[in-house]
Amino acid sequence: MASIVERPKADGTITFQVKWREGGGRTDPGQTERFGDRPSAEQFKKLVDAHGQHWPPGWVRGEGFVEQPATPGDMPFEQWATRYVSRLTGIDDRTRDDYYRDVRLHLSLLQHTEPSGRVVPATICNLVADDIQDWVRLQEDGLPDPEKPEKWERRPADPKSIRNRHGLLYCVVQAAVEAEPQLRTKNCCKSTRLPRVDDHTDEEMTFLEHDEYARIRLEIKDPAARDLADWLVGTGMRWGEATALMVKDISLTGATPTANVQRAWKRAKKGSTKSFYLGPPKTRRARRLVALSPDQADMVRRLVAGQPPEAFVFRAARGGEWRHGNYYNRKWVPAVKAAIEKGLPKRPRIHDLRHTHVSWLIAARIPLPAIQIRVGHESISTTVDRYGHLVRGLDDEITAAVQAAMRGGVPHQGLHAVRDAG
Known part of the structure; x- marks a missing residue:
């Protein structure tokens, strides 16, 4: 829990410092906020405790609660993604249904983590690269059933499925970058580290002799x-x-x-x-x-x-x-x-x-x-x-071509002469 420490100043006055560890863990980073009177410090301490040892939403250090202006046109991410799919052209009805399903079952899992550590619902404007990486990790690891650990609440997704869903997610966010007026200045999906499709041992393709x-x-x-x-x-x-x-x-x-x-x-x-x-x-x-x-x-x-x-x-x-x-x-x-x-x-x-x-x-x-x-x-x-x-049938031709290129057209016997002269 947060605590209050009195800090005497040189002029004889006292400030009241609220101290806590962000997230509540012993190794979590320490945070502080100062107040000129104890009642204000007590009220802020209660807010920190109520929010799980995180900065209260909307609170700016040293300034107090500051209302953050909403980005015009911002909306819940799932709503934006659904609207994006509904406006796509050049796809058949079944593909559109598949996209709707991916939005409903998978993209809806996106959340935004604020700098304070507080997790809030994702909107098309508040998503950042870390949120996308957290989402990929959730897809990759799956979610065990809390009551039956041997079972899954959400099974881990294979690398190919994750890449396909991330591809749709990229396009959804890119639409906000290209919107008029522009809702985002960059695509937070651009540098996401995705699992390799060959990380698993089972072959996707079978080749018959x-x-x-x-x-x-x-x-x-x-x-x-x-x-x-x-x-x-x-x-x-x-x-x-x-x-x-x-x-x-x-x-x-x-x-x-x-x-x-x-x-x-x-x-x-x-x-x-x-x-x-x-x-x-x-x-x-x-x-x-x-x-x-x-x-x-x-x-x-x-x-x-x-x-x-x-x-x-x-x-x-x-x-x-x-x-x-x-x-x-x-x-x-x-x-x-x-x-x-x-x-x-x-x-x-x-x-x-x-x-x-x-x-x-x-x-x-x-x-x-x-x-x-x-x-x-x-x-x-x-x-x-x-x-x-x-393509292994050309190995002999490839190695012969490399050999010829490395020799630079010099006859084999000539190589010894050049080497001896050196």
């Missing part, structure tokens, strides 16, 4: 389901792209047959009559022509024969489009389980067929920019970040 995929393929008994698996691993298309292909998207004429990726399945907004709808691909570069091998062209020729232009190339048993849940539970999982029982050492997801496709291309020494175009990555950095570690 050719014989490993063959094991799974052998266990897919439905020919239509097998065709789709072959297509996914053979083209690298996303599930939503491959299953949205229509007859009119296939070109089997010319020197190189192609499949034109122009649409993909999207999750519909909650409460809609349908769970999925057809929309544009994931990114601008996801619209692309995918060259087909002769075997793939033969497969497609068989599948589209006699079908109208708007028919789906890959169709389930009753002729309709494939649904991910149905395919995953009834075709993919049983096949993988059967392959594992027979010795398959991996447990791939359907999306790992896309990763596998890229790994096969890298093993065949296809340049990364060409792979970027084929799989529809928006940026080459995405291709490099995800798959660059697989």
Whole structure:
């Protein structure tokens, strides 16, 4: 608790000094405030004690309570973030719903810690870099259940989720920087230290060798389901792209047959009559022509024969489009389980067929920019970040190039002569 100490002055008067440790801990920094009379000191001491050994909110040292003018346009952070999401353009309804959920469940945990140590609700104007770092730490550490320590009130988030939420948070704060009139002069998220996405030991991606995929393929008994698996691993298309292909998207004429990726399945907004709808691909570069091998062209020729232009190339048993849940539970999982029982050492997801496709291309020494175009990555950095570690097939060429560069074109025998002359 705070205490009051009398301090005699040279002129014979006495001042009353209120002393306490900020936060109340033994090692916490000491704080003081002086008063000319004991009643004022007693009143201030009660305020410090009432606020948990922190400076009373609004109190300025040496001046007393000073009303801090509110920033015009300031508002609770969650309110600002929700308004920001509602004004976004160029996103589908499902993405907007996901952003609303992130604001409600995760960004709403933000708080502001004042210099006095007092924690107050976050607003769009009072957030500082330390508040963002505290929020990241909370996401990373999670929150154990106080009544059941072995359980979680909030589970720790994986590094990728934290980065995604921080990305949304950055954009929300940046909107306040760019607002008219300006609400903030800088973005407090700019220098946040985020957890590395490779800090965990579990691999996010599974790459299949050719014989490993063959094991799974052998266990897919439905020919239509097998065709789709072959297509996914053979083209690298996303599930939503491959299953949205229509007859009119296939070109089997010319020197190189192609499949034109122009649409993909999207999750519909909650409460809609349908769970999925057809929309544009994931990114601008996801619209692309995918060259087909002769075997793939033969497969497609068989599948589209006699079908109208708007028919789906890959169709389930009753002729309709494939649904991910149905395919995953009834075709993919049983096949993988059967392959594992027979010795398959991996447990791939359907999306790992896309990763596998890229790994096969890298093993065949296809340049990364060409792979970027084929799989529809928006940026080459995405291709490099995800798959660059697989580019080991060029190690011999790289070391030979380094050797030649270090020698500067001097013949090997000449190096000895130069060294001896030195």
